[in-house]
Amino acid sequence: MSAVNISLQPRRIDPSVDLEIRAIVEGRAGGETCSTDLASGPWNFDTVPGYGPGASMGDVIPTGSPRQGELPAEYRTASADELDARILAAKAALGDRVVVLGHFYQREEVVRHADYVGDSFQLANAALEHPDAEAIVFCGVHFMAETADLLSRPEQAVILPNLAAGCSMADMADIDQVEDAWEQLEDVYGDLSAPDADGLVPVIPVTYMNSSAAIKGFVGRHGGIVCTSSNARTVLEWAFARGRRVLFFPDQHLGRNTAKAMGVPLEQMPMWNPRKPLGGSTEEQLLDARVILWHGFCSVHRRFSVDQIAAARAEHPGVRVIVHPECPMEVVDAADESGSTDYIRKAIEAATEPTTFAIGTEVNLVQRLAAQHPQHEIFCLDPVVCPCSTMYRIHPGYLAWVLEALVDGEVLNRITVPGDVADPARVALERMLAAKPPAAPAAHWEQAS
Numbered sequence: 001m002s003a004v005n006i007s008l009q010p011r012r013i014d015p016s017v018d019l020e021i022r023a024i025v026e027g028r029a030g031g032e033t034c035s036t037d038l039a040s041g042p043w044n045f046d047t048v049p050g051y052g053p054g055a056s057m058g059d060v061i062p063t064g065s066p067r068q069g070e071l072p073a074e075y076r077t078a079s080a081d082e083l084d085a086r087i088l089a090a091k092a093a094l095g096d097r098v099v100v101l102g103h104f105y106q107r108e109e110v111v112r113h114a115d116y117v118g119d120s121f122q123l124a125n126a127a128l129e130h131p132d133a134e135a136i137v138f139c140g141v142h143f144m145a146e147t148a149d150l151l152s153r154p155e156q157a158v159i160l161p162n163l164a165a166g167c168s169m170a171d172m173a174d175i176d177q178v179e180d181a182w183e184q185l186e187d188v189y190g191d192l193s194a195p196d197a198d199g200l201v202p203v204i205p206v207t208y209m210n211s212s213a214a215i216k217g218f219v220g221r222h223g224g225i226v227c228t229s230s231n232a233r234t235v236l237e238w239a240f241a242r243g244r245r246v247l248f249f250p251d252q253h254l255g256r257n258t259a260k261a262m263g264v265p266l267e268q269m270p271m272w273n274p275r276k277p278l279g280g281s282t283e284e285q286l287l288d289a290r291v292i293l294w295h296g297f298c299s300v301h302r303r304f305s306v307d308q309i310a311a312a313r314a315e316h317p318g319v320r321v322i323v324h325p326e327c328p329m330e331v332v333d334a335a336d337e338s339g340s341t342d343y344i345r346k347a348i349e350a351a352t353e354p355t356t357f358a359i360g361t362e363v364n365l366v367q368r369l370a371a372q373h374p375q376h377e378i379f380c381l382d383p384v385v386c387p388c389s390t391m392y393r394i395h396p397g398y399l400a401w402v403l404e405a406l407v408d409g410e411v412l413n414r415i416t417v418p419g420d421v422a423d424p425a426r427v428a429l430e431r432m433l434a435a436k437p438p439a440a441p442a443a444h445w446e447q448a449s
């Protein structure tokens with residue numbers, strides 16, 4: 001474990017990551033960014049295939065991913081102050097007819113216009129509190145807008161200001177690959193809907209909220225359930241009460257970290273690589289499996305490393321290291337705590353004494369928390385400023401564009417989940433809402449053959 005060449009300074013106090021990146025690129029500030037293209041407008045990447053600059057820039061984007069058309073020039077060339085004024089004016093004109101939602105990882109320049117700021121599920125629930133709003137403008141990524149559409153009334157339009165704001169992790173579990181995996185598992189386990197003598201089916205599919213509506217629908221059709229990073233353990237316990245094993249997608253790290261904390265041995269968590277027969281495992285491994293982990297990951301959270309934690313501890317004795325469970329297992333193990341974005345936020349809010357925090361999650365949230373809690377030293381574990389590529393695609397220019405169109409009676413960039421997908425996807429979400437932690441820890445994998 002080496003701390004060499006990693007310098008971590010609690011230097012970020014302005015909540016704007018954009019301003020910091022621009023200062024770095026223009027040489028007005030020290031530090032490093034993963035892409036100097038982040039200082040450009042995101043519209044420069046709307047016509048180019050790929051996730052664009054940021055943490056996912058090396059990931060392969062699936063063919064057929066939604067593309068954003070050209071943003072009108074007036075929004076590309078407007079100053080930040082002009083865009084702020086236009087957004088405020090449009091929101092004032094629309095009043096209660098619109099709700100603007102901003103994800104924790106969204107840039108500060110957009111979040112300041114949000115009526116609600118939270119994680120994806122909190123925001124979908126916030127939309128539910130406004131059944132009379134005609135439009136829900138979701139400043140997040142595509143799967144979040146789909147979830148809001150699933151939970152909102154049919155008359156409400158859910159709008160994603162930039163259609164290129166996908167999610168590289170969600171894209172790693174493609175519905176055709178998942179259907180194919182299910183067929184292969186049927187060859188190994190037999191009828192996947194048939195319970196054994198203990199009343200357990202061979203496998204329960206569990207998908208992370210960060211997945212397409214098509215995947216949530218698949219899970220709903222096959223007796224499975226959705227989870228968030230806050231309730232993953234409760235959901236796995238729900239699944240183990242109904243099945244011998246779990247197929248968990250798309251994030252291998254959340255699946256592994258959660259199951260490991262529950263006592264599932266690593267050797268009973270084979271990976272499913274959709275490009276390999278039987279996912280790259282043997283039939284024996286699959287028969288012995290308790291959790292089959294889909295080969296997906298978040299490129300933001302995969303950047304965090306054990307070396308960064310060692311550097312933080314060396315430079316800041318007593319530092320409290322909290323990371324997101326989408327980080328690799330070694331990083332979660334080396335941290336003091338791991339938890340969802342909401343957990344991280346609440347842990348900082350609950351600290352009564354001035355504390356130094358090193359946080360392993362998306363930099364926009366970390367920098368905002370640092371600005372909100374000046375009594376603490378809060379810094380991102382990753383010394384390179386590298387935001388989520390797809391959250392970055394939402395810029396105030398797109399927000400102004402969709403809001404002004406609404407003022408003129410036009411709905412742009414509406415996200416709609418077809419009914420045949422929406423109905424089973426809602427079933428999977430409802431199972432999650434109904435899942436409760438068991439009175440005593442479930443441990444049937446210890447008894448199961």
Ligand code: SF4
Pocket residue numbers: 056105141166167168169170210298299300301362388389390391
């Ligand atoms: S941070 Fe990771 S999981 Fe979240 S939207 Fe970005 S790529 Fe997807």
